[in-house]
Amino acid sequence: MTTLNPDEEALAQARQAVHAASRIAVLTGAGVSAESGVPTFRDAQSGLWASFKPEDLATEDAFRSHPERVWNWYAERRSRLQHVQPNAGHVALADFQQRHPGRLTLITQNVDGLHQRAGSTDVLALHGSIADDRWLDPCALARRPQDACSVTVAQPGQPPQCAECGNLLRPDVVWFGEMLPAEALRAAEYAALRCQVMLVVGTSGAVYPAAGLAHTARQAGAQVWVLNPHPSELDEVAHGFLRGPAAEYLPLIFGEDD
Numbered sequence: 001m002t003t004l005n006p007d008e009e010a011l012a013q014a015r016q017a018v019h020a021a022s023r024i025a026v027l028t029g030a031g032v033s034a035e036s037g038v039p040t041f042r043d044a045q046s047g048l049w050a051s052f053k054p055e056d057l058a059t060e061d062a063f064r065s066h067p068e069r070v071w072n073w074y075a076e077r078r079s080r081l082q083h084v085q086p087n088a089g090h091v092a093l094a095d096f097q098q099r100h101p102g103r104l105t106l107i108t109q110n111v112d113g114l115h116q117r118a119g120s121t122d123v124l125a126l127h128g129s130i131a132d133d134r135w136l137d138p139c140a141l142a143r144r145p146q147d148a149c150s151v152t153v154a155q156p157g158q159p160p161q162c163a164e165c166g167n168l169l170r171p172d173v174v175w176f177g178e179m180l181p182a183e184a185l186r187a188a189e190y191a192a193l194r195c196q197v198m199l200v201v202g203t204s205g206a207v208y209p210a211a212g213l214a215h216t217a218r219q220a221g222a223q224v225w226v227l228n229p230h231p232s233e234l235d236e237v238a239h240g241f242l243r244g245p246a247a248e249y250l251p252l253i254f255g256e257d258d
Contacts, residue, residue, distance in 0.1 A: 010240050014225045015253045017197045021103070021223075025188075025195035026093060027213055028108045028115070029203025031228060032246045036087045038112050039080070058175045063136070067168055071159040074171045078130060086118035089201070089246035094119035096254040105191035109203060109210050111173050124184045124191070126210050132172035133160075140165040180209065192216040199253070201227045202246050205234030214238075227253075 018024055030040045041054070056062050056069070063070045086094075097104050097120055106123050108115055111130040115123045139149040141164050149162035151169065160169045174180055188210075192198065198217035205211045205226075214234045218224045226234050226241040227249055235241055242249055 007242070007244070010242055011249065011252055013240060014199070014227075014242060017223050017225070018199070018253055021196040023191075023195045023197075024104045025191045025198045025213070025217060025222075026104060026106050026201060027188075027198065027203065027210065028106070028110060028201045028246075029207075029210075030110060031202025032087075032089055032108075033084075033110050033112050033114055034202070035089065035245055035247045036084050036114060038084055038110075038114070039077075054176060058173075059177055060136075060175055063168075063170055063175075067159050068157055070170075072157055074130065074173075081112055081130065084112070084114070086114045087247040089248075089250040090114050090118035090120070092250040092254045097121060099256070105187075105195070107188045107191065107210075107213065109207065124188045126174070126180050126184055126188060128171075128173040128181065130171060130173055133169040134172040135162075136168045136170045139167060185209065188213055189216060192222075193220045195220075195222045198222050198224045199227060200224065200232070200234055200238070201250070203228070203232065203234075204230075205232040205237075 030038075034040055041058070052069075052073075056066075057073050058070075093104070093106060093115065097106070106115055106120050108123060108125055109127050111125065111127050113129055113131050135149050139162065149167045150164060151160050152163035154160040161167065192213040193216060195217055198214060200214050203211070205214065211234060214224055214226075214237050218237050224234075224238045226232055226238040227244070227246060228241070229243060229245060232241075
């Protein structure tokens with residue numbers, strides 16, 4: 001009889017729980033993308049940006065005060081992402097979704113779009129998407145609420161502007177002090193309430209309201225697993241945890257039997 005070591009036993013239990021569940025929620029954080037080489041928010045404040053504080057680069061006040069600075073920081077981050085590929089963890093989740101439609105809801109705090117590029121669908125991006133833009137303000141000249149601004153060609157290093165009212169485009173991400181997208185948050189809370197298993201991957205569990213989804217799932221009766229190389233603030237909520245990289249463990253958890 002083969003005796004499993006603690007890590008192997010936990011992996012087997014997590015895999016069994018996932019494959020037995022008809023409703024699974026997965027919450028991912030920066031650690032999943034870091035394994036693809038995506039700098040974390042703090043790591044991205046390097047080089048020319050090392051002297052700036054988060055409130056200098058990722059708040060509405062910062063953008064209104066220094067739109068060029070903020071726009072160029074995000075332009076540099078977007079450029080870096082063009083050379084990054086989804087890792088085996090992203091792919092494992094996407095493959096499971098495709099093999100088992102309707103069973104897995106993917107919720108992410110990441111803005112890089114790697115889950116979508118790997119093939120995951122209906123991703124609930126709680127912090128927005130760095131690849132997308134939205135208007136900073138409602139159109140000042142709009143006669144109807146549904147009227148949108150129009151875009152003029154931007155000057156190099158400048159955010160695009162509305163040709164008529166001067167409104168600026170901004171990155172479609174959630175900045176410090178802003179609310180999460182209401183529709184995505186409602187859908188995530190609903191998934192947390194209904195799931196039988198929640199897997200929390202690559203996040204410290206320190207950022208709310210996203211981290212609160214694990215508490216919601218636990219209180220609703222779901223089995224909660226934490227996958228992270230280091231201890232997280234959600235370990236105490238979990239029924240079990242795995243200490244390791246997502247790119248290694250997710251394929252083992254979500255892959256099909258040989």
